Amino acid sequence: MTKAEVIRVLRRPENVSAEGNREVLTYILERPWWQDRPFAVWLVDGKVEKFSVIESGSARQIIDVNYNANIKQEIKEEIKREQ
Helix, strand or coil: CCCHHHHHHCCCCEEEEEEECCCCEEEEEECCCCCCCCEEEEEEEEEEEEEEEECCCCCCCCCCCCCCCCCHHHHHHHHHHHC
């Protein structure tokens, strides 16, 4: 999945950071009752390498997914689970 495809699915990120051929797109997953969570998508050479949801407090849930043809669907499903 390319950067353009990620932005088309998830919309414009809250923040973008880059170094060399790597970029991180940061989003905020809006949840009810002020339980919003940061969500990041890592890109290498303009293509998704992995994504992660970071839980609040000391509990941190990282979901690493190597890029594959189904990542768009996995991202959508993860967002739905997190809402």
